[in-house]
Amino acid sequence: MKESEIFINQLGYRILDNKNVFVSKTAKGEAEQFSVCEKAGGKVVLTGPLIAAPDDEESGGGYFTGDFSAVQTPGEYYIQIGEEKSFPFTLSDNVYDELTLSTLKYFTDSRCGQGICHTGIAEVYGTGEQKNVQGGWHDAGDYGRYVVAGSKAVMDLLLGYKKCPQKFSGFDLLGEVRFELEWMLQMQREDGAVYHKISCYHFCPFIMPQEEKDQLVLAPVSTAATADFAGCLAYASGFYKESDPKFSAQLLQAAIKAQNYLFSHDDEFYINPPEITTGGYGDHDVRDERYFALCSLFAATGEKNYLSQALKYREDKKKDKPDPKHPWNCGWQEGFGWPFVSGYGTELLLENEDKLDADLISEIHSGIISQAEKYLETCDASAFKYCSKFVFWGSNGAICDLAHIMLMAFDLTGRKEFIKAAKAQIDFILGCNPLNYCYVTGAGTKSVVHPHHRPSGASKKVYPGMLAGGPCGALLDAYAKEHLAGQPALKCYADAEPSYSTNEVAIYWNSAFVYTLVRV
Incomplete structure (x- = not known):
């Protein structure tokens, strides 16, 4: 169908959701109102006013919005403004069921090994040793497997599962996560340290995974990988305690072993050796990783020493001087990105409030x-209710991570504005954005069809259920530099395979999306 600049959630809305339409100044023309119409027959069921949306630098401004939350009859609809019509959408309380399943099946589609691909023996970099490491999820558009990325993905999925287990019906979440955990166990060295990643020495062309035959290499150990491993496995152990006590114990013992290594070693920051050019996932401040590991082990064991050591890192981080250009470096903040994992530790403390002092609970x-309220302010000043002023690589995953914090605030306060703002990030991803894209492959009317994803490119078949990284104002790849220069940040996206900084996929963006989707 003809595309207009009327922006809606292309999948649709649940019956009692907040429902907003957005429209460009061009598509609005002289119209002052919008109409919600039944898809079959065009009957108008609601007419409402269009009001100017906030002018923000990120979108470029010049947008209008309308509220049609009053429409609560299940069915299929579209929005009409003057002669312009939106893409169709559905009102139904199960409108996201298929999408949830699709985004979860992406993890199954990303499985490595199983006798099919990357079955060779890996070299342990710089040692002359070899190690057989099988399984795990391919990380992103490439075939590397990275502990820091996998840990975040597992945590998002388990936290979502614990909050809303009914949303995972029809999918064996614990079985899928176990596949990743069994790989992670193989990444631990005898002394407890954890190798940062396993990949080939260099990225391969756009070929299928079974066609990548180059030498596998285990990259050096790192504090980030070892701490994320400890935090992730300690938490995961609780999910298998009843169904498989032996596996549960194995996870917890591996986590304790990793933490004992951390206790006795200074920070080991990961930088790719010159011979290895695959994804680095380096991090030069690992206090949040150490905090996460200690909080998780405290939650799993009840040992107070883990808590006291965790709180030392929290207090130390509070002393950092604010850096306005890098707001994530502003003292203590909760974070859910792969380089900023403090939020996972804090969320596990909140699961064990009965073991904490009242003053600590109050401070948390x-x-x-306070952090969530800042994101609310940003939403209110945004044309599309976007919750960040920073539009960088992986922005779609990042807004889901910020939504996670707003959902924590909702859990603590019951204030509906927090969950509404979190849901607005889902709406943005599914079509309420200035490019009219549904950023999940295989979903919506205008979805991503050229992702930076090797299996999709090699097979000429787009894998469904993958969240594209999304707009990146920094223009970090050659394609983006050539085609997107001068655009507002939220328009700095290209549905083009070469644009890895806007159109790659990643397990930890999908996991963040899944967490937010099942919670809102």
Whole structure:
């Protein structure tokens, strides 16, 4: 169908959701109102006013919005403004069921090994040793497997599963996560340290995984990988305690072993050796990783020493001087990105409030609420209710991570504005954005069809259920530089295979999306 600049969630809305339409100044023309019409027959069921949306630098401004939350009859609809019509959408309380399943099946589609691909023996970099490491999820558009990325993905999925287990019906979440955990166990060295990643020495062309035959290499150990491993496995152990006590114990013992290594070693920051050019996932501040590991082990074991050591890192981080250009470096903040994992530790503390001092609980609560309120302010000043002023690589995953914090604030306060703002990030991803894209492959009317994803490119068949990284104002790849220069940040996206900084996929963006989708 003809595309207009009327922007809606292309999948649709649940019956009682907040429902907003957005429209460009060009598509609005002289119209002052919008109409919600039944897809079959065009009957108008609601007419409402269009009001100017906030002018923000990220979108470029010049947008209008309308609220049709009053429409609550299940069915298929479209929005009409003057002669312009939106893409169709559905109102139904199960409108996201298929999408949830699709985004979860992406993890199954990303499985490595199983006798099909990357079955060779890996070299342990710089040692002359070899190690057989099988399984795990391919990380992103490439075939590397990275502990820091996998840990974040597992945590998002388990936290979502614990909050809303009914949303995972029809999918064996614990079985899928176990596939990743069994790979992670193989990444641990005898002394407890954890190798940062396993990949080939260089990225391969756009070929299928079974066609990548180059030598596998285990990259050096790192504090980030070892701490994320400890935090992730300690938490995961609780999910298997009843169904498989032996596996549960194995996870917890591996986590304790990793933490004992951390206790006795200074920070080991990961930088790719010159011979290895695959994804680095380097991190030069690992206090949040150490905090996450210690909080998780405290939650799993109840040992107070883990808590006291965790709180030392929290207090130390509070002393950092604010850096306005890098707002994630502003003292203590909760974070859910792969380089900023403090939020996972704090969320596990909140699961064990009965073991914490009242003053600590109060401080944690007030910090989360204050941080979430800043994101609310950003949403209110955004044309599309976008919750970040920073539009960088992986922005679609990043807004889901910020939504996670707003959902924590909702859990603490019951304030509906937090969950509405979190849901607005899902709406943005599914079509309420200035490019009219549904950023999940195989979903919506205008979805991503040229992702930077090797299996899709090699097979000429787009894998469904993958969240594209999304707009990146920094223009970090050659294609983006050539085609997107001068655009507002939220328009700096290209549905083009070469644009890895806007159109790659990643397990930890999908996991963040899944967490937010099942929660809202």
